[in-house]
Structures are given as C-alpha cells and as structure tokens.
Amino acid sequence: MERALANAWGRRFTALWWDWCAFWFYSPAPARMRLFRVALGSMLFVFYSIRAVDLMLWFSETGIMPLSIVPDMLPMNYRQSIFFYLSSDAAIWIGNAIYLLALALLALGIRPRYSAGVAFILHVSFLHRDMVPSYGVDMIASFFLFYLCFADYAEKRKQSSGRTMLGSMACRLIQIQICIIYAYSGLDKVKGVQWWGGEALWGVVSNVQIARWDFSFVAHFPLLLVAATYSTLAWEIYFPVLIWFKPLRNFMLLFGVALHIGIGLVVNIPFFASIMIISYLVFLDETVAARIWKKLKQAEMLSVIR
C-alpha cells in the first residue's frame, strides 16, 4: 500500500518536474527573441539618446543631483554604480557613449548577449547614480536587459545544450515579468478610490501637466470614461491569467496594444507605450514570429540585422 502510494507520488512529482522543465528550458523561441531584441534595442537607443541631451543635468556634479546628496534622496543600500567611482563629466559622457553603442549592437544582433550585459551594467549604473529622474521605462528596461543577457537566438542548436535552455528561460522570464507588472499594477489600482468609482481616467486626462491636449470635451461623455476605467482595471488584473489561454491570447494582446496606444496619445509618454507593446512580441506564436522575421530580413535596409 505504502509502496503504491510512494510510486504514485513519485510519478506525480516526475510529471510535474518534466512540465516545469518543458515550460522553462525546452520552449526555445529564437524568432520571437530576435524580434524582441531588435525592437527593444532600437527603442532604448532612441530613448537614451534623448536622455543624453540632459546628461550633465542629471548626472554631473554641476547638475541637479551631485553625488554628495544622492544618499539623502533615496536609500542607497546595496545600490552600486560605476559612476560613484568615476564621477567626472568625461566619465559620464564616455559611459553614455558605450551604453548607446551597446544598445545599437544589441539591436543589430552583434554579440547580443555581451552587448546586453554591458548595456545592463551601464543602465543600472546610470540609474543608481541618480534615481530621481527615472520612471517606468527605465525600471522595465532593467529587467529586460538583464533577461537578454541569457537569451539565445540560434535556430539550429541541440535542445539539450545549456545555451538553448538559457534562451528558453530568458523568453519565459520576460513573459512572467510582464505578468508580474500587470498583476501588481492592476491589484494596486483596486486599492484606489478613483478606480473603484470609475473616474480614475478623468484624473489622468484632466491633469494638464501630463495630458497631451485639452480633454475638457471628455467630461461630456462620463459613461465612456467609466467604461474605459473599468475595462482597463479588469484587463490588467486578468492579463496574467488569460494570456496563457491560447484562444484568448490575441484578444488580450490587441486590447493591450489599443490601451497602450491610447495612454501614449493621451498622457504623452510614447516610450512607455512602446516598451509595453514591444514586450508583447514574446507572446507571439513562434511560427508567426519566424514569418515576420523572414519578411523583415528581406527588406534591404534591415538586412544588416543578425
């Protein structure tokens, strides 16, 4: 009896272990990861080129946040930065140039894992040097650059090789990370009075400091605001679950694209919208992603991308 039970539990555990391994280590997604890498690298290159216009304002000793006041602003325990030790303006400029170069190489697929590693170290170094002007895109980029350090883009490699397993894991980590972001974002909103009341989006569109245009006319369509508020809330909360159901996946992704384009247009944060939409590439069907990649490669301008 006991032996039979032990065998049954043993079989269950073995099945569970294989499911775990199949999910994390044997789901290679080279085409999806290539598309994601190219899109993310290109977007971050543009995003951080724009930040470079104010590089001295944010990171120089003559800027808004000299090193001496950094610990007064935020707890810096365990936060390290190359620029704590190399704090001259020249070091900041050189660091930024290497960072942008690493992002460009990442997008082009030249030594992508090393490029991601260099980009990640410099990304975190810049963030820790001055956390105050950072926002959502910077935070999400930390995770994605870290995961791209493990990514694998080769199509023909043995499934059992360590690199293939790491590549599969990288794709899954990005997927899970997106679910974590939406889960927290959605559940945190449930605590908000305005989200419960259905008027939260009014709080966004009526904020003249962040809204792109004057949205006074929206006040004449309150039901539209309420519907948009509740559907955003419901979509964010259920995304982490429903995205794993294949029949609903395309709907969830299309709704997300529409939502983020809407946010990008209304709130004037196009790069935040872009990074979220780009992240959906890792949820594409691998065959669809391979077809898109093939089409992209046929375009003469993009033929240099590996």
Added chain:
Amino acid sequence: MTKEVATRIALTVFLVFHLFCVILAPNSMTYLGQRCSFFVNPYVSFLEMSSQWGFFAPDPGPPPVFIEYEAMGSNGEPLASGYWPEKGDPFFLRERQNRRIGVARFLIATDDRIEKAMGPYYCRQFAKARSVRLWKVVQGMANLHDVSAGKRTIADGKGTERKWVTQYLCPGRS
C-alpha cells in the same frame, strides 16, 4: 548525474530564488517581505529590480506640481525667477519634460528634498545669486462634475496652492 540534469537543477534553483525576489519586492512592507528582506533587498537593489509597478495606482498621480524659485542678488534684488519644471511644453522632445515632471513629483514630497536639491542647483545656475527663495506650487484640478456642468475648465487653475519652502543661502557668497 548528466551535465544536462545538473544544468536544469542549477537553473531551477536560480529561477525559484529570482522569481521569489521579484514577486515579493514590490510588496516588501508585508510580514513576509520584512522577514525575507535580508536576502531580497540586497538582490533587487543591486540589480535595480525593486520597482513597485504602481502605474497610475492606487489612484492616478498627483496634480500638476511645480517648484517656484527666485534667485536673489546681494542687495536682495531678484535676479531671476521661474518654475521647475517650466510650465507648458517647452521642449521639442517631450521626454525631456517627462523626466523633469518626475523630479518635481519626487522632490515635492518633503521640503528637505527641495532645499537640498534645488537650492544648491539654482545657486550654481546664477553665479551672482546670494540666496534662492523656493516655494512649492500644487495646481488645482477640476473635477468631472464641475467640468461637465460647465462650472470649470480643465486648465482654469482654481484651487492652486503656493507654499513657502525656504530661503537657501548660497555657500561662500554671503
């Protein structure tokens, strides 16, 4: 044990640790978060994975906020004045303004932050300034019902509060 099995086990250990940390980190003030902070905090802080993911949550962000400054000369005469961030949309590349708004939202939380960051900054900006006077300005927002009833417009700025922060003396110029 083959190399493949060993790799799978090693990666599983990493995954369990990593996922536990990044799932717990945004909720670090809970009992579990406090108990595990001794290993979660170093990991997520070092790799900068400690974001709270509260986009527009629990309620959409603060109303428009500004830090008003006035640089004063040796005889107490005003040399320059303005706002951080500048009002309106002053840059061709909007991202530049987004970061400035983020800074204002962060600094406005305490007077101490405003004094430590903006006082010295404006002293450096205006070489002839002896001191910098600082205020925090929180612009009023119109509620949905008032706008739909035609009583207010979004940008009328009614209910704006301007609070004195400090007069920062520029070091070595008194």
